[in-house]
Amino acid sequence: xxxxxxxxxxxxxxxxxxxxxxxxxxxQRQGPYYDEQTQMEMAKHDDDKYIYERDAINDAQSVSFxxxxxxxxxxxxxxxxxRDVGVTVLSLESLSTAAMIxxxxxxxxxxxxxxxxxxxxxxxxxxxxxxxxxxxGGAEGLQKTWSETQSSFSGWMAIAFLPFLLRNVISYxxxxxxxxxxxxLDPTFLLLIFGLVLKYETSHxxxxxxxxxxxxxxxxxxxxxxxxxxxYPRLFLLIVLTLASFASPQYPVRDFxxxxxxxxxxxxxxxxxxxxxxxxxDIGFIDVSNVFTPMLTIVAxxxxxxxxxxxxxxxxxxxxxAVQSAAVENIVLKPNGKRARQNVxxxxxxxxxxxxxxxxxxxxxxxxxxxxxxxxxxNIGVGVWWFLSTITSMSMCHHLDSxxxxxxxxxxKRDDSSPVGWIVPSVPNIVIDPNxxxxxxxxxxxxxxxxxxCAFIVAxxxxxxxxxxxKDLQGNEHSAFWDIFN
Numbered sequence: 001x002x003x004x005x006x007x008x009x010x011x012x013x014x015x016x017x018x019x020x021x022x023x024x025x026x027x028q029r030q031g032p033y034y035d036e037q038t039q040m041e042m043a044k045h046d047d048d049k050y051i052y053e054r055d056a057i058n059d060a061q062s063v064s065f066x067x068x069x070x071x072x073x074x075x076x077x078x079x080x081x082x083r084d085v086g087v088t089v090l091s092l093e094s095l096s097t098a099a100m101i102x103x104x105x106x107x108x109x110x111x112x113x114x115x116x117x118x119x120x121x122x123x124x125x126x127x128x129x130x131x132x133x134x135x136x137g138g139a140e141g142l143q144k145t146w147s148e149t150q151s152s153f154s155g156w157m158a159i160a161f162l163p164f165l166l167r168n169v170i171s172y173x174x175x176x177x178x179x180x181x182x183x184x185l186d187p188t189f190l191l192l193i194f195g196l197v198l199k200y201e202t203s204h205x206x207x208x209x210x211x212x213x214x215x216x217x218x219x220x221x222x223x224x225x226x227x228x229x230x231x232y233p234r235l236f237l238l239i240v241l242t243l244a245s246f247a248s249p250q251y252p253v254r255d256f257x258x259x260x261x262x263x264x265x266x267x268x269x270x271x272x273x274x275x276x277x278x279x280x281x282d283i284g285f286i287d288v289s290n291v292f293t294p295m296l297t298i299v300a301x302x303x304x305x306x307x308x309x310x311x312x313x314x315x316x317x318x319x320x321x322a323v324q325s326a327a328v329e330n331i332v333l334k335p336n337g338k339r340a341r342q343n344v345x346x347x348x349x350x351x352x353x354x355x356x357x358x359x360x361x362x363x364x365x366x367x368x369x370x371x372x373x374x375x376x377x378x379n380i381g382v383g384v385w386w387f388l389s390t391i392t393s394m395s396m397c398h399h400l401d402s403x404x405x406x407x408x409x410x411x412x413k414r415d416d417s418s419p420v421g422w423i424v425p426s427v428p429n430i431v432i433d434p435n436x437x438x439x440x441x442x443x444x445x446x447x448x449x450x451x452x453x454c455a456f457i458v459a460x461x462x463x464x465x466x467x468x469x470x471k472d473l474q475g476n477e478h479s480a481f482w483d484i485f486n
Contacts, residue, residue, distance in 0.1 A: 078130055079122060082424070087411055088112070088119035090420065092133055101436055107419050108221035111287040118412050119420045123430050131430035132423040134415070135220035138229040139434075143219045143416040146207060149200050155276070155313040158201040158269045160351045161193070163382045164358070165266045171373045172259045184370045187244035187258040194265050195238055202234050205271040212275040213297045215285025218421035224434045237264045271298060274305030276312035281399045306385075310344040310393035317400060337397030344397065348390040355382060 082089050090112075092103060112119055121133040164185065171184035194202055210216045210227060223229065244257035278301060286297050310316060317340060357363060359379070364371055371378070412422040423429070468481055 078424075078427070082120070082411065085411060086118065088117065090119070090121040092121060092123045097436065100432075104224060104419065104432070108217065108224045109289050111215040111285055112217055112420055118422060120412055120422045120424055121418060121420050122424070122427070130427055132415075132427050133419060134417050134423070134429045134431045135224050135419060135434055136417075136431045137223055137434040139220045139223040139417040142207070142223060142229050146204060146211075146219055146416065149203050152200040153272065153276070153314075154201060155273060155309070156347050156351060157198065158273055159309050159347075160354050161198065162266065162269060163355050163378075165262050165269075166382065167371050167378055168262045169259065169266075170378055171370065172255055173373075182370075182373065183255050183258050184373070185258075185262075186368065187241050187247075187254070187261065189368075190258065190261060190265070191238065191241040191245055194234075194241065194261075198265075198269070201272055202237065202265060202268040203272075204231050205233055205268045205275075208272050208275040209297045209301050212279035213286055213301050214293065215287050218418055219416035220421075221419050224419065226434075233264070233268055237261055237268065240264065267302065270305030270309075271301045272305075273309045273312045274301035274303065277308050277310075277393075277396075278304040280311055280316070281308070281396050283399075307389060308393040308396045309389055310347055311396050311400070313343065313347055315343045315347070316340045316393075316397065337400060340397035340400060341394045344390065344393045348386065348393075352386060355386075 079089050079091060090107060092100065107121065123131045123133050125131070168183060168185045168190075171182055173182050207219070207222060207227065210222050211219070216222050216225070240257055241261040244254055244261060247254035247257060281304075286293065286300060288296070305312075358369070359371065359375075363369075411424070413425045414421065415423045464481065471478065
């Protein structure tokens with residue numbers, strides 16, 4: 001009736017104590033009419049009622065015992081054995097909180113080798129146990145979102161929509177709004193396109209720039225350095241287009257919001273395209289850390305997205321051009337970019353035909369597009385850009401990093417929640433919250449009077465809102481809240 005524990009640690013009772021306690025409980029439940037049949041029914045009832053709880057307790061005790069005794073005698077051997085096979089091991093020992101934060105800041109700031117180098121970060125506590133260092137604070141969720149975005153990203157759809165956005169920007173004009181809206185594309189149409197069709201192509205552009213252009217080691221490092229978990233650029237894009245969709249057509253603010261949303265959407269598409277193209281070409285990361293680094297990486301991704309966007313397509317890779325494509329030495333040693341150039345030509349041709357059919361008048365009339373404004377200049381500009389970007393992308397194909405076609409993970413496992421991007425599968429994890437490095441005050445000079453200042457600001461804003469309501473009840477008309485001070 002009682003399932004004995006498979007593993008026992010000193011902190012748990014031994015088997016005799018557990019059995020004696022169980023027998024005491026059975027005796028206490030026995031009454032004057034207790035017989036063998038009643039005993040069997042009660043035993044069956046207990047087994048059915050507590051079987052899941054007992055299994056869970058046994059499993060928890062087994063895991064606890066294993067984690068407690070794991071590697072206590074050979075923790076140094078684990079680190080040394082990994083280093084002997086060429087794995088870069090960063091050792092984080094039981095330091096003070098300030099020292100640990102400084103060490104984590106240094107690791108997450110610098111670039112540690114390339115993406116294929118095996119490296120891990122291990123923490124050794126005072127008992128000598130070894131753990132993988134994992135960053136929490138939403139890093140795991142962002143890692144899954146980034147993986148989904150990478151697998152669903154469609155480069156040719158992003159490139160195909162760029163000429164339409166150019167037409168929409170060119171169509172904007174402010175002439176006193178006498179003739180109504182002049183935008184080529186309706187803001188509601190753009191909202192649906194960016195919100196549903198180009199969802200992944202506009203998602204997490206700043207994360208893509210940080211990982212693929214800046215060279216941040218992992219999503220965990222991005223979160224530790226203060227990267228936002230929320231995709232604010234895309235959220236701002238959708239808010240702007242939503243406001244434009246509901247704005248009154250009698251005011252020019254509708255066209256201004258539509259123009260702003262078009263520009264923001266174009267930047268997000270180019271950043272996502274350019275960062276992927278930059279990472280695939282063997283150019284190198286922008287491994288600098290200063291106040292201009294974010295802007296420099298964004299400019300670099302925009303530059304790559306305009307000049308060689310087709311390199312960012314999934315089908316354009318640095319694999320072999322030989323017939324024996326399964327040979328690993330052909331993948332690494334014999335890539336001349338022929339297959340990649342063929343894929344670039346095919347994708348560019350499809351995009352060109354999409355643009356040409358969108359220029360047909362009957363297509364514009366049916367779909368409600370207004371592409372007549374500066375039509376000649378737009379066609380010339382798109383034609384020149386299409387030709388130069390295609391030629392540049394084809395010329396960059398022989399610079400593709402073919403080593404990424406061969407990935408061997410014999411010792412470590414890829415995990416973007418780690419500060420370095422890799423973990424040891426057979427070692428348990430220790431989770432560190434990035435809020436440890438964000439516990440500083442925004443204004444340290446107000447450390448003594450900050451509570452009083454915060455209370456005063458909150459009370460003043462609450463008084464303003466209540467006073468505004470009182471003025472409304474008194475019948476005082478005002479167009480803005482600052483009118484109540486007049």
